[in-house]
Amino acid sequence: MSQVISKEDLIKWLESLLKDRTVVAPVAADGVTMFRPIARPEDVVYKPGNATLGPKECLFPLSHTIFTVERNDNGVSIVPDTMDREIVVFGLRPCDAQGFAIFDLPMLGDPADPYYKDRREKTTLIGIACNIAPPGCFCSSTGGGPHDATNLDVMLTEVSEGYIVQAVTEKGKELLQGVPLKESAAVPPPPPDMPLVPTDDIVAAMRRSFKDQYWSRLADRCTHCNICSYVCPTCYCFDIRDYQQDGKVHRVRSWESCQAPGFTKLAGGHDPRPEKGAKMRQRFAHKLLYFPEEFKGVLGCTGCGRCVRLCPVNIDIREIASDVQKIGGG
C-alpha cells in the first residue's frame, strides 16, 4: 500500500509550510522556469522535466554576502550571514537533489564551508519524481534515476489520485507530521526510459584521452560562455571580493566558472591555462576524472541535461563521454 496526498491537500500543506518557512519552488518567467521563494502555492509551476535553472542558488547563492565586518568599541567584529528561517525546496527533481549530495562532498568535508553548511542544515528537500524524461536527460547513467529518492527528504510521485508520498529521512517525516495521507493501492508508473550514456570506465577513458587533440578540436566551437557552469547542479567554483558600504566591509562570494577569462589568471597577468582546449577540458575533467578520483568514484554530473539543452553551440557532455571511450584504445 502507498500513502497518497491529494492535490488539494498538497496545496494546504504548502500553505502551512509557508507560515514559518521560506518555500522555494520552480516559478515561470518569460519562457524559463527557475527556483524562487514563493508567496502562494499557486506560484509553483509543474511541468515535465527539471526547471531551466536548478535550485543550486538556494544553498549556494549566485551572489552572497557571507559576512560583514563592523567597527565597534572593542575593535572589529565579524558577523557571519546565517539563515533565520528554515528553507523548504519544493518541486526539485532527483537530479537536483543529487546535485546537493555532490556539493556536500567538498562543501561538508573537513573543513566544512560554514555558509553552505548553515543553509544545508536548515533546508528540507521535497522532490517530485520524473514520470517523463525530456530529451537531453540522462540521470540513469550517472548514478541516479528519474525515481531515485535517495537524496531527498520527501519524494512525491504523481498518480491519478494525487501524489504518492515517501518520507525518506527523519527530517522528511517531521515535515509530514499532521499532513493528511490516505492509504491507497496506487502504484507509481514505471520510470521513463532514457538513452544510456557510457560512463562505466569514464575515469580511465578521460585519463587516456587527456592529451589527445580531441579537446582542442572540440574547443574550436566553444566560446567559453559559462552557461554550462552556471546551469550545472554540481559546479561550485566561486570568486570572493570585499565591498565597502555603509561603513562596513561586506565579503561577497559569487559564482565563477573555469571557462571565464580571469579564472586562472595570476598576479602579473600570467595565465597557466590559456589554450581553448585545455580550458574546456578542465570542466569535463573535473566532472568525469578529478571528482570521481577524489570522491570514491562519484561522478561530478547528475545527468540533468541542462548543459546539453542550453549550450548555444552544442558542446554535449553525453557525446564527450562516448567519444573519449574511443580514444587511445586502452
Place this chain on the structure above:
Amino acid sequence: MQMQEMQEKIRAKARELLQSGSVDCVIGYERATDGKTARPAFIYTADDIDRLIYDRTCVHNLAKYLLDRKDKTTAIVAKPCDSRSVNLLINEKQIVREKVYVIGTVCQGMPDVTWNQIGEENQERCQRCAQRTPVMYDYLIGEPADAVIPTFKDVEEMEGKDIADKRAFWQEQFSRCIRCHACRQFCPGCYCSECFVDQLDPTWVGIRKTTADNEMWNTIRAFHLAGRCIACNECERSCPVNIPLSLLNRKLEKDVGDMFEFQAGLDSEAAAPFATFKKDEHLKGVE
C-alpha cells in the same frame, strides 16, 4: 535556390578551398546531437567535408570564430547579418581581409532554434531585417535578393511607454540575469582583451550580481555596441534566461541611424560614428 542545393555548393567550395590549400579551415555548420538542428563545424581536411550541412537551423553567427584564427587563412559560411560582422571586424582591424574567404549565403530568414527545437516562423529579427544578400563575400550562394526596409515596431512600442514602466520592465528582466556573460562571449563586437566587467582597478561592476549590478552590466555592454551592433542576435540567442537584449541593441541601432545615418557593418571602410572624430561633424538636425 533550395537549401539542399546551397549545401552542395558549400561542400563543393569547401573542397576546392581546402584541396588547393587556399585556406587551412572552413567554418560552417554540421548536425548537432539532437539529430535535427545545426552547430558550428570546423573542417580542416577534405575528408570531413561531408559533415557540412546547410539548412534553416544554421542560425549561428560564425564570424566571432575568426578572432581565434587571426593569423591563419579561414573560409567562413556567412549569412547577410554574419557578413556585416565580418566587415565590422575588418574595419576595427581585428582581422585581415586577405586571410578570410567569405562563402556568402542569400537568406530569407531563419526560425528560432534551440537544441532539439525549431520554430515554425522566421525569427522576429529576420522579419525586420533589411538584408537578404550578404553585404560582402568572395563567393555567393543563392540568387541576390532585394533589400527590404527594416522596421522598428518593437522599439517604438517601448519608446512610447512611460519611463517608470520602462524601468520596471528592464528591472524585471535583469533580475533574472545570472551574469554568465554568454551575451558577450557570443557577440562578434565584444572582443576586448579585458572587458570592463572583469576589470578590478577600477572596478566598474565587480562580481556582485544584484539587479542593480546586472542593469549596469547589460546597459554598458549595450552602449559599447552603439553603432557597432550588426543585429545578428547572438546575445539573445545564447541568453539562458531569455532576456530580450535585442530590444536594447535595436534602440541604439535606430538612434544611430536617425542621428548619424549610419548602419554598422555595411561597409568595411566606414567606421562607427563613435569611433571617429571630425571637426565639422554635427548631428542630423543640429546646427
